[in-house]
Amino acid sequence: MVLNQEKPAKKPFKAHSKKRVPDSSSELAGPPKAGLETRMVASKLLSAAIDKKISLDGMLDPVHGNPAYKQLSDADRALARAILVTSLRHLPRLEAAISAMLDSPLPEGARALHHVLVVAAAQILHLDVPSHAVVDVAVEQANRDPRNRRFAKLVNAVLRRLVREKEAVLEQTASVSPVPEWFFGRLADAYGIEAAREMAEAQLVPPTIDLTVKSDPEAWVERLQGRLLPTGSVRLPAFEGAVSSLPGYEDGEWWVQDVAASIPAKLFGDIRGKRIADLCAAPGGKTAQLAAAGAEVIAVELSANRLARLKENFTRLGLSAHLVQEDLFQFAPDELLDGVLLDAPCSSTGTTRRHPDVLWTKGPGDIAKLAALQAKMLRHAVKLVKPGGLIVFSNCSLDPLEGEQLVANLLAEDKGLERVPVDPKDWPGLEEAVSAVGEFRTTPAMLPATEGFPGGLDGFFASVLRRR
CATH class of the missing domain: 3.40.50.150 (Vaccinia Virus protein VP39)
Structure with a gap:
């Protein structure tokens, strides 16, 4: 028995504010934006964890970890780690939020685009990062990837809407279980539905020391x-x-x-x-x-x-x-x-x-x-x-x-x-x-x-x- 994890209906939210978020889908010009490399690394490692089942601990090891991650500054590594951990903790809800912003699902096989959107959504909804900077960098990230370039305007539109409707999105997706269905099912079988829900929510709380x-x-x-x-x-x-x-x-x-x-x-x-x-x-x-x-x-x-x-x-x-x-x-x-x-x-x-x-x-x-x-x-x-x-x-x-x-x-x-x-x-x-x-x-x-x-x-x- 598993918790209902149905995604919110398409476009269920109303904007809470008419404040305009600058359009960031224009063509690239000049040097890369600050923070671009950090987000690119985060997207790459998120893909490795989700799609290739590679342990995050190994990739983030400061000595033997991912080469691109090791090349980041200490501050950028801390940010990349925070983005990754937040993205994975909230993944089903982030995916539901992104889905609710779309008229139709992402193209089949567009995993690179998916990871760009998840990384950006994690920052907008859960991290203390300026939203306009998140949108700007995500659009540039899409433009610099041949697989995602044609979706740059979509990235811009989805993320701008997430910024405008943040509180409503958080409220709507709170009903989505933050853990995979297979795991929730095993928890529910072992401990009961209510206890499984409590454990699923508890894993969202950062660990103590x-x-x-x-x-x-x-x-x-x-x-x-x-x-x-x-x-x-x-x-x-x-x-x-x-x-x-x-x-x-x-x-x-x-x-x-x-x-x-x-x-x-x-x-x-x-x-x-x-x-x-x-x-x-x-x-x-x-x-x-x-x-x-x-x-x-x-x-x-x-x-x-x-x-x-x-x-x-x-x-x-x-x-x-x-x-x-x-x-x-x-x-x-x-x-x-x-x-x-x-x-x-x-x-x-x-x-x-x-x-x-x-x-x-x-x-x-x-x-x-x-x-x-x-x-x-x-x-x-x-x-x-x-x-x-x-x-x-x-x-x-x-x-x-x-x-x-x-x-x-x-x-x-x-x-x-x-x-x-x-x-x-x-x-x-x-x-x-x-x-x-x-x-x-x-x-x-x-x-x-x-x-x-x-x-x-x-x-x-x-x-x-x-x-x-």
């Missing part, structure tokens, strides 16, 4: 003017600047970690002196939690680059762990462990506040493949712990196929395992995240906002298992 602190969270709340969360994490208020400039960073007193991501490591309880392996360790937030809690930690990671990043983080934090570069399926400790944390690679559908491209680069087939891989990983993880040892399995997917169903299937096939239920009384403020069988299930719609601080958290699943 949460910190995991080594000790004395109340003191860090006061020092950083933050909000204390139910897990002991500290949520920062909105601020401009680098996180590394904040007090405590250089001293290694805290690290950035979404509040939901901090939960799995806490589910082991008291681990002082126990041997715990983190099987998918990098970038190391959960590994750091285990080490800070007094465990003897073995950090297993296949990627040499990611393991090097983990090592850098541990140096700053003043923590230690035994680092192992190895495929987890080949990892075999000299003696069985007290516990294993498997935060498995997944579809990442719980992190769309941070990574909105996930909904457009992945689909149901990817979820099924990843669930099968996770099940294989979990079966191997079970073999690494001694009788009575714990396995904490987690991931940042909202799909039960990668969480509740996967664990239920494993428990049905392996009678040497039992679930260790989480007690909701131990998690005041997050009781709703503990299921009837004692598993953790957070969603982006949980954790209400408070004055000065946005709400929400990543979608996470976590289950505690014990080897008999």
